[in-house]
Structure formats: structure tokens, C-alpha cells
Amino acid sequence: MSSPETTTAPAHCVGPDYRPNAQKPTATVSTEISYENVHILPQTSQLIALLTMIRDKDTARADFIFYSNRIIRLLVEEGLNHLPVIEHTITTPVGHSYAGVKFQGKICGVSIMRAGEAMEQGLRDCCRSVRIGKILIQRDEDTSKPKLFYDKLPEDISDRWVLLLDPMFATGGSATMAVDVLKSRGVPENRILFLNLIASPEGVTSFAKRFPKLRVVTAFVDQGLDEKNYIVPGLGDFGDRFYTL
Amino acid sequence: MEKAHYSPPWANTSIIGVAGSSGSGKTSLAVEIVSSLNLPWVVILSMDSFYKALTPEQYILAHKNEYDFDSPSSIDFDVLVDRLKDLKAGRRADIPIYSFESHQRQKETTSIYSPHVLILEGIFALYDQRVLDLLDMKIFAEADADVCLARRITRDVRERGRDIEGCIRQWISFVKPNFEQYVEPQRKIADIIVPRGIENRVAITMVVEHVRRRLKEKSRKHQEELQRLGKQAEDEPLSDNVLLLKQTRQIVGMNTIIQNPMTKEVDFIFYFDRLSSLLVERAMENIHFNGKKVETPQGNKYKGLTMAGEVSAVVILRGGSCLETGLRRVIPECKSGRLLIQTNYRTGEPELHYLHLPSDISTHDSVLLLDAQMSSGGAALMAVRVLVDHGVPEEKVVFVTYFAGRMGVNRLLNVFPNVKVVVCRIVEDFQERWIEKRYFGC
Numbered sequence: 007m008s009s010p011e012t013t014t015a016p017a018h019c020v021g022p023d024y025r026p027n028a029q030k031p032t033a034t035v036s037t038e039i040s041y042e043n044v045h046i047l048p049q050t051s052q053l054i055a056l057l058t059m060i061r062d063k064d065t066a067r068a069d070f071i072f073y074s075n076r077i078i079r080l081l082v083e084e085g086l087n088h089l090p091v092i093e094h095t096i097t098t099p100v101g102h103s104y105a106g107v108k109f110q111g112k113i114c115g116v117s118i119m120r121a122g123e124a125m126e127q128g129l130r131d132c133c134r135s136v137r138i139g140k141i142l143i144q145r146d147e148d149t150s151k152p153k154l155f156y157d158k159l160p161e162d163i164s165d166r167w168v169l170l171l172d173p174m175f176a177t178g179g180s181a182t183m184a185v186d187v188l189k190s191r192g193v194p195e196n197r198i199l200f201l202n203l204i205a206s207p208e209g210v211t212s213f214a215k216r217f218p219k220l221r222v223v224t225a226f227v228d229q230g231l232d233e234k235n236y237i238v239p240g241l242g243d244f245g246d247r248f249y250t251l
Numbered sequence: 252m253e254k255a256h257y258s259p260p261w262a263n264t265s266i267i268g269v270a271g272s273s274g275s276g277k278t279s280l281a282v283e284i285v286s287s288l289n290l291p292w293v294v295i296l297s298m299d300s301f302y303k304a305l306t307p308e309q310y311i312l313a314h315k316n317e318y319d320f321d322s323p324s325s326i327d328f329d330v331l332v333d334r335l336k337d338l339k340a341g342r343r344a345d346i347p348i349y350s351f352e353s354h355q356r357q358k359e360t361t362s363i364y365s366p367h368v369l370i371l372e373g374i375f376a377l378y379d380q381r382v383l384d385l386l387d388m389k390i391f392a393e394a395d396a397d398v399c400l401a402r403r404i405t406r407d408v409r410e411r412g413r414d415i416e417g418c419i420r421q422w423i424s425f426v427k428p429n430f431e432q433y434v435e436p437q438r439k440i441a442d443i444i445v446p447r448g449i450e451n452r453v454a455i456t457m458v459v460e461h462v463r464r465r466l467k468e469k470s471r472k473h474q475e476e477l478q479r480l481g482k483q484a485e486d487e488p489l490s491d492n493v494l495l496l497k498q499t500r501q502i503v504g505m506n507t508i509i510q511n512p513m514t515k516e517v518d519f520i521f522y523f524d525r526l527s528s529l530l531v532e533r534a535m536e537n538i539h540f541n542g543k544k545v546e547t548p549q550g551n552k553y554k555g556l557t558m559a560g561e562v563s564a565v566v567i568l569r570g571g572s573c574l575e576t577g578l579r580r581v582i583p584e585c586k587s588g589r590l591l592i593q594t595n596y597r598t599g600e601p602e603l604h605y606l607h608l609p610s611d612i613s614t615h616d617s618v619l620l621l622d623a624q625m626s627s628g629g630a631a632l633m634a635v636r637v638l639v640d641h642g643v644p645e646e647k648v649v650f651v652t653y654f655a656g657r658m659g660v661n662r663l664l665n666v667f668p669n670v671k672v673v674v675c676r677i678v679e680d681f682q683e684r685w686i687e688k689r690y691f692g693c
Contacts, residue, residue: 020556022537024491024671031542034554051556052535058555062545076532076581083529087499098510099685102678106507107500131580132525232549242548 015229020051033058037207037227041214044222047084053077057204057226061241070247071124074173077203077225078128085169085199085223086132089113111167114160116141118172118184121245125171125201139163141187143180152179157187164192167199173244175205175224176237178213185217195219203244204228206237264338265465266369266385267458268376270437271392272430273321274399274406276448280392281372283449287459290466294366298373300346301331305354313354316417321429323375332381338369339385342640351411364606364640368462377437388461391441392448396427477629480662489657489677490664496533496675502526506676509686519689526653526675527577531619534651534673535581538562538617560616563609567592567634570623573690574651578621585619588612590637592630603633613642620650623686625674628659635667645669656680 016037021030035049047053059065059073091107098104115138117123126138139159146153160166168188172181181200188198196219205224208231214222228237241247267284271277281295302325305313312318319325330347337344345360363369376382377389394402400422407413438444445454496502508514508522539559546552565588566572578585588608612618618638625631631650639645646669658680660672 015554017554021540022494031540031556032554033542033556050536051540052532052538055540055556055558058543058545058553058557061547061553061555063548064545072583079528079580080532083501086501089500091500091504094507096507096511096513099512099689100682104507104510106510107503108507109504134521236549238549239547239551239553240549247548 018049020049020054022051036225037229039207039210039214039227041211043218043220044210044214044224044227045084045088046227047080047223047225049226053080053225060203060247061239063242067247067251074124074203074244074248075128075131078125078173078201079131081125081201081203081223081225082129082132082169085201085221086113088199088221088223089167112162112165113167113169114139114163115169115171116159116163116184116188118143118170118180119156120249121173121243122171124244124248125173129169129171137166141184143183145179152183154183154187159188159191163188166193167197168193170198170200172200173203174237174240175200175202175209175213175222176231177206177235178209181213182216185220199223204237204240206231263469264341264366264369265387265462265469266335266339266371267388267390267462268382268386269370269372269390269392270374270376270378270434270441272394272396272399272434273374273426274402275392275394276402277372277374277376277392279449280390280445280455281370283455284370284458284462287455288368288462290367293368293370294363295370295372296346296363298326298331298371298376300349301327301373302349302354303327304356310354316413316421317424319425319429321374321421321425323378323433326373326375328379328382332379332385335369335371335382335385338363338366341636364637367466374434375437377440378433383440387465388443388458389441390458391438391444393438393444393446394448477627477632477662480628480665487661487665489660490668492664492668492670493660493672493674493677494533494537495677496529496673498676502529502675516689516692523573523653523686523690524576524580527574528580529577530574530651530653530673530675531577531581534619534649534671535562537649537671537673558616561586561614562617562619563587563612563615564619564621565590565608565612565634565638567620567622567630568605569691570684570687571621573623573687574621574653578619586615590634592633603637606637608638608641612638615643615647617647617649618643620648622650622652623654623690624682624684625650625652625655625659625663626680626682626684627656628662631659631663632666635663635670639667649673653686654678654682656682 015034017032018035019027019030020033033054036046056073056077060070090110092110094108095103095105115129115136117126117140119140119142129136137160142156143152144155195217198220200222202224205227207227210227230238232238269277269281285293309318334344343362343364345362347360348357350357404418407418445451505522505526540556541559543557544552544554563586564578568589568591586609591605593602593604620634635648638648645667649671651673653675655674655677657677
């Protein structure tokens with residue numbers, strides 16, 4: 007099955023700077039997106055290898071979970087860098103002064119069920135006892151539009167920074183609806199960080215235009231969507247591969 | 252940049268030879284010297300390990316007590332000299348294991364690495380000129396012939412299951428004539444003749460004092476060498492092979508928590524583990540990959556990468572074990588070797604106390620060398636040298652550490668310019684090692 011709407015996949019030599027290009031293998035890297043609010047993880051050889059593992063249909067579930075968790079942790083770490091800090095100078099155990107910072111602002115996670123829940127562990131690995139809300143959005147059979155079925159969010163969510171979790175970003179229908187839900191609960195757009203593993207260029211572009219103050223952190227922007235609106239090349243159904251397959 | 256030379260403190264090992272008649276108390280003298288020296292890493296090497304394997308005819312003779320084990324021709328001096336040269340040069344040496352049952356060498360070997368002092372013990376320890384050239388001190392243990400015979404009979408009957416008649420026959424036909432012809436002449440070239448074995452405290456004290464003086468001299472030279480490397484390294488810019496973690500808000504925030512003495516233990520450990528995972532992730536960017544095409548469940552193709560080979564880790568104890576949680580989060584199944592390097596608080600010199608590496612380490616694509624902190628670089632230099640001595644090319648070593656002093660890093664990279672150093676922060680030189688204390692709470 008191939009796709010009509012794809013851009014050409016960018017291939018690059020991937021590896022550390024000190025290594026000559028001739029010694030670096032080539033691989034397909036993320037498509038570039040020219041929106042300031044879209045942050046793509048650095049395309050290191052290590053990240054590409056992790057993505058290769060989870061894309062491969064022959065990767066067993068245990069490995070799929072482990073390697074996607076590693077990428078998710080990197081996404082969370084990058085996402086947290088967008089949170090505010092204030093200066094905080096301390097004296098180290100050996101008596102030196104260190105011009106450090108203190109984390110500011112309360113945060114919470116919101117996962118878009120069910121695949122987004124698979125990212126909660128990675129979030130907890132970096133932020134202990136973080137509050138996590140959930141949103142269930144399904145496609146309405148009649149209108150074939152996304153419909154909100156369920157949500158449970160922290161009551162004080164309007165005071166918090168929200169890390170919105172969804173691993174696959176195809177057309178962005180559910181994510182758009184989720185953002186609308188958050189905004190309706192009083193969360194300002196600029197306090198939402200959308201964490202995502204693989205995005206489609208058309209989905210992420212329209213999303214970035216629609217919510218210019220919201221930040222997207224993704225590991226990889228793929229080539230495009232196929233006729234069924236699956237990401238190409240993608241990795242299949244993330245929820246199935248994580249939970250049941 | 253010109254590659255600097257570093258000779259580790261264990262290069263030019265002191266070797267003491269102890270010869271003497273069978274039953275003269277060589278072994279107990281060697282053991283007594285070791286316990287009086289009271290140093291880590293002193294090894295006794297018995298020449299019994301270097302007996303030649305016997306032919307079937309010789310084997311039959313041996314079982315009838317008619318094979319001459321007491322002549323120099325029964326010893327494989329070529330192999331012995333080879334191994335001694337390796338040890339003298341600071342390399343690892345595989346010592347054969349000789350089976351007295353089958354009179355063959357076993358398939359397995361034991362390896363000796365980098366002893367401070369090596370005591371070579373055997374009736375012909377001072378026999379071969381090539382061995383003599385490698386010895387720092389030559390000792391001849393002496394005892395009256397009747398004492399020797401008595402000891403030999405007791406030992407052979409009790410420990411080797413022989414009968415008294417056989418022992419005496421061997422003594423008269425082999426031991427005695429060999430002693431007169433080959434063993435006794437070694438007396439003349441000995442530096443010290445020790446009568447009465449371990450009872451002779453004066454002689455043992457002399458030997459021990461001499462060895463200590465020599466070690467002190469070596470330690471001083473090693474210190475000077477480290478200092479010389481340090482001067483050379485002070486003002487140099489960091490090499491491209493030093494990979495610093497980007498000081499993002501989160502990293503700086505975590506550094507603040509980790510370095511703040513007011514931080515609770517539970518938080519210290521949580522943030523240190525979180526940070527060490529990022530260090531190991533950064534280290535993994537330096538390993539090698541090959542291209543790999545995969546197919547997704549939808550049948551789409553992706554041109555990606557896969558690891559080119561095995562990645563293992565070597566933990567420098569105890570500091571490096573602070574990074575193990577991070578290591579396991581990234582590579583749970585990672586083979587890990589361990590080295591215990593302790594800095595001698597009197598001399599400030601790092602000492603290697605314990606070493607256990609994966610047997611196939613030289614075939615791995617990359618070896619992550621973990622330590623929580625690097626200050627003068629002494630322990631790091633020693634650890635990389637240990638890996639290189641075990642067949643790991645220096646370009647495969649990725650040194651991973653939380654803190655490093657600029658001088659330490661430059662020292663390491665002057666000697667091993669192809670090593671990669673992954674570090675969270677470059678700090679003031681000579682910082683005391685405090686992270687492991689905080690992490691382990693003692």
C-alpha cells in the first residue's frame with residue numbers, strides 16, 4: 007500500500023559531528039516544519055534507531071513498549087524545557103556558588119485515550135506524582151467527525167501547564183478537539199504543550215496555524231497521509247501495538 | 252596535537268624471584284612476604300604452572316615416579332619469559348593451569364593483570380638468564396637437606412597421595428642430583444640468601460623494606476607524570492570529542508537540585524537518576540549504526556538505522572554505580588564490567604583494587620565507561636588504560652560522567668585522543684568526590 011500525497015522523504019547522513027560524513031550511515035530523517043511553535047527532537051542516529059525499532063512490524067510488543075518509552079522520555083524532557091524557571095543561586099557541597107534555576111508553575115498531564123495513556127509512564131518517570139487527566143474522543147459513526155465521549159481533568163487545570171499526550175498525530179482531529187476542551191476549561195493556549203511521537207506534515211501544519219501559541223514537541227514528522235488518513239510510513243496503530251497486539 | 256604518553260603505575264611491575272630446593276620453604280616465604288607487605292594487588296606466581304605437558308611415554312614414567320620433574324628441562328621457560336614480559340610491561344597475562352592428574356595444561360587459564368608486586372616462586376626461579384633480566388630482586392631460600400626431605404615427604408604423602416618409598420626413591424634419583432647440579436648454583440647469583448625461611452624476620456623485613464622503597468619511588472614518578480600531563484593540559488580548549496549536555500532549563504534546574512545540600516536524599520536520587528538517563532542517552536549517540544530498511548504493519552517502508560554491534564558498560568566503582576540506574580533505563584540488558592579504583596588518601600594516587608570485565612569485551616562496538624565525577628583524571632586514565640590493555644581500542648571508549656574538571660578531561664584526551672567524553676558539566680579542577688557519598692548516603 008503506498009500513498010499518493012507524500013512529500014519526498016529527506017535522507018541524510020546521521021551521526022555525531024566529529025565523525026566524517028563518509029563514516030555515517032544514511033537514513034530518512036524528519037521532514038522539516040517551518041513553524042516556530044513546532045519543535046522536532048534532534049535527529050540523532052540514536053533517535054532514528056529507536057524509531058526504526060518501533061516502526062518495524064517484526065518488533066515484539068515488549069520491545070515496542072520499551073523503545074517507545076525511551077523516545078517518550080526524551081519528548082517529556084524536551085517538553086519540560088518550555089516551562090518557566092526563576093533564578094536560584096545555591097552553594098554546592100564543595101562550597102562553590104552555582105547560578106541555578108528553580109522550576110516554576112504547576113503542571114499536569116492530559117492523555118488522549120487510549121494511545122495517549124501509553125505515554126503516562128514516561129511522564130511519571132520525569133515528574134513524580136504528576137496529576138493526569140484523561141480525555142476520550144471517538145469518531146462519531148453518523149457524522150464521521152470526532153466526538154467527545156468522556157473527560158476527567160484536574161479541577162484547578164486552568165492554573166496549570168498542560169502536557170497533552172498523544173503519540174500519533176495524523177489529521178489532528180482528536181488533538182484539535184482536546185485543545186478546544188482544555189481551552190473551554192480555562193487553560194490558556196500558550197500553557198499547552200502537545201507531546202507527540204510521529205506527526206504528519208499536513209496535520210501538524212494546520213494545527214500549528216490554528217493554535218499559534220500552543221507548542222508541539224514531536225520526535226518525527228513523517229512523509230504524509232495515505233487514503234485512509236494513516237501516517238506514512240508511520241508505525242501502525244500505536245494503541246494496538248502497545249496494549250493488545 | 253601531539254599524543255602524550257602515560258605509563259600507568261603498574262607498568263614496570265616489581266618482580267621478585269624466590270628459588271631454593273624442594274622443601275626449602277619457598278612458598279611459605281613468598282606468602283610471608285606478601286602478608287608483611289600488606290598491599291593490594293600482590294601476586295604469587297608458582298613455576299608449577301609452567302611445567303611442560305607430558306607425552307604419553309612420559310606420562311607412564313610420571314606415574315611410576317620415574318619422570319624427572321626436578322630438572323630445568325621439565326619447565327617451559329619460553330612461555331614463562333613471555334608471560335613475565337607481558338606483566339612487566341603492564342599487560343594482562345594468561346597463566347596456564349597445569350594439572351598434576353593428567354600432566355597436561357588445562358584449556359582454561361588464569362589471568363594476572365597489573366600487580367604492584369609479583370613473586371615468582373619455584374626451584375628454578377633464578378635459573379634462566381632471560382628470567383633473571385626481568386627480576387628486581389633475587390632470593391634464595393635455604394634449609395638443611397634433611398629438613399627439605401622431611402617437608403617434601405610430608406607434603407607429597409599428605410597432599411599428593413604418594414607413598415613414602417616412592418618419595419624417597421624420587422629424592423635420591425632426581426631431587427638430590429638436580430639440586431647439586433642446577434639448584435644450588437643459583438645461590439651464587441641471589442641478592443639475598445634466606446636461611447630458616449619464615450622464622451627469619453630480619454631477612455623478611457629487609458625484603459619488604461626494599462620493595463616498599465621501590466614502590467614509593469614508582470609512585471612519586473607516577474605523580475610527577477600526572478602533574479606533567481596536568482600542566483600541559485591546563486589552558487587547552489576542550490577537544491571536539493568532549494560532548495557536553497546542552498544546558499537547558501531542565502538540566503540547569505536538575506543541577507541546582509542535585510548540587511543543593513538542602514535537597515532531601517529521595518529527591519537527590521530521583522533527579523540524579525533522571526539526569527544520568529540523559530547522560531547515557533547522549534552517550535548512545537556516539538555508538539555506530541548501520542542502515543536498516545524496515546516495513547511497518549501497514550506495509551510501508553522506512554529507511555532507518557540499527558545498532559552496529561554490542562554496547563557494554565564498565566563501571567568505575569564506587570562512583571560509577573550512581574549512573575547504573577540511568578544505564579538500565581536505556582540499555583537494560585547491557586553487559587557491565589566493574590573496576591574498583593580507589594584513590595590512596597596518603598599519596599593521592601589512584602589504585603586498582605578489583606577488576607572484572609566481560610570476556611568478549613574486545614569485540615564490542617562501544618564500551619561506556621561510567622564514573623560519577625572526574626577530577627584530576629587519574630582514575631579515568633587508569634580505567635581507559637585497563638580497557639586498552641584488555642583489547643578495547645580507545646576510539647570505542649565513551650567515558651560518561653556527571654562532572655569533570657577541565658584539566659582532568661584534557662589529561663585524558665591528551666593521552667587517549669580518540670576517547671569520547673560525555674559530561675553534564677565542566678567544573679573547577681580537583682573537586683572532591685561528593686556525589687557518590689550523597690547518592691549512597693555514606
